[in-house]
Amino acid sequence: MTRSANETELGRKRRARRIGRVLTETHPDAHCELDHSNPLELAVATILSAQCTDKKVNEVTPKLFARYPSAVDYAGADRTELEELIRPTGFYRNKTDSLIKLGRALVERYDGQVPGRLTELVTLPGIGRKTANVILGNAFDVPGITVDTHFQRLVGRWGLTTETDPVKIEHAVGALYERRDWTMLSHRIIFHGRRVCHARKPACGACTLTKLCPAYGTGPTDPALAVKLLKGPRARDLAVAAGVDPDLVPPAAVAAEVP
Numbered sequence: 001m002t003r004s005a006n007e008t009e010l011g012r013k014r015r016a017r018r019i020g021r022v023l024t025e026t027h028p029d030a031h032c033e034l035d036h037s038n039p040l041e042l043a044v045a046t047i048l049s050a051q052c053t054d055k056k057v058n059e060v061t062p063k064l065f066a067r068y069p070s071a072v073d074y075a076g077a078d079r080t081e082l083e084e085l086i087r088p089t090g091f092y093r094n095k096t097d098s099l100i101k102l103g104r105a106l107v108e109r110y111d112g113q114v115p116g117r118l119t120e121l122v123t124l125p126g127i128g129r130k131t132a133n134v135i136l137g138n139a140f141d142v143p144g145i146t147v148d149t150h151f152q153r154l155v156g157r158w159g160l161t162t163e164t165d166p167v168k169i170e171h172a173v174g175a176l177y178e179r180r181d182w183t184m185l186s187h188r189i190i191f192h193g194r195r196v197c198h199a200r201k202p203a204c205g206a207c208t209l210t211k212l213c214p215a216y217g218t219g220p221t222d223p224a225l226a227v228k229l230l231k232g233p234r235a236r237d238l239a240v241a242a243g244v245d246p247d248l249v250p251p252a253a254v255a256a257e258v259p
């Protein structure tokens with residue numbers, strides 16, 4: 001059932017948990033989409049991901065990580081060389097600045113290692129609370145909720161919170177779920193936001209959450225129209241999960257780049 005004006009706290013929590021379970025089935029492939037093999041690489045990739053697709057970041061990072069394997073390398077980086085390497089991710093001058101300052105701060109204060117605590121991470125150059133939670137959840141296995149633009153939009157549409165401040169959203173949504181589920185929940189919500197529940201024209205008619213979502217109808221509800229809005233290589237699977245004929249999914253949806 002969708003949310004009604006007089007939904008109780010308990011009712012909202014139950015609906016939130018149901019949404020979580022449906023998303024687990026809808027996006028079995030959900031994961032951190034930034035390639036990395038250690039906390040430093042994830043911190044760097046997350047800084048580069050500002051105003052840039054994860055796909056583009058992943059194209060740049062293999063060469064970058066090979067050239068700068070440690071915090072010391074970023075601290076002593078040649079600015080021009082680093083700028084050239086990360087230029088395709090946009091805002092490369094600011095990002096270069098952040099990476100060099102991050103390297104220096106890690107060397108000066110943390111012996112070159114990325115710390116595993118939120119309070120320490122947020123003091124580092126280029127690392128806000130969102131980035132810190134990504135690092136904690138994916139490089140340190142500390143449960144974290146990542147409130148990015150997709151997360152914020154979707155939990156708002158679902159009526160899970162009316163908060164607009166990211167930190168308040170983090171706490172409000174965190175209270176609805178088990179702490180141990182926070183990291184994967186964040187990935188699944190972000191996956192759903194990138195592939196189904198877009199900012200403009202969400203694929204309501206091909207969404208697995210129609211019965212749980214008060215914003216159903218924000219996008220087209222006709223399945224034949226909605227499937228065209230699905231994005232990525234699993235578009236046909238997403239249609240099946242929503243009970244829609246996968247043959248309605250056009251090749252363009254399967255080939256569409258996930259934002």
Ligand code: SF4
Nearest residue numbers: 197202204207213216
């Ligand atoms: S029903 Fe529509 S608004 Fe609700 S989650 Fe699905 S795509 Fe988004």
